[in-house]
Amino acid sequence: MGIFGKFIATAASAGLVAAAFTPAQAAASDYSSAEKLRKLDIMLMVTALRCRHGADGFQRDYDKFAVKHNVALQGAARTLQTSYNSKYGAKGAKRHLDKISVSMANQYGQGHPWLECAELKQVTSDLAADRDSHRLLAAADQLLAKSRPARFASSF
16 A cells, blocks of 8 residues: 555544545535645645656656546636636636745745655655545645644655
């Protein structure tokens, strides 16, 4: 079992993934879930770029993740776009989405707060191998935390 599988098992035993078993596409239709999925995608993309020159580069794993979960990630992007269009108009929505993306990129540009490249590579590989997009919200809750969750995968 990979790190992601252990993470899901650990999170499930803690009762953290109950909401994650709704379909990712449907879950991405609410703003909060859509924002989490978008932030997860940006965090993985930025950290993959940051780690690309070391022994633990995971750009290919990120690319596989993005392809495998494209429907859920695009659904989240559409939900955010729709929400911002109604709040800010078309131009304002684009600016707001860009602002969020740049903010996330800047946040992770110097690295993840508690995961090193090797751990990010393994998690991204596990996410890419997992065909179940339903678990992305649980992964986002854990991976976007400012500090290592107490119940994170035991192999760390």
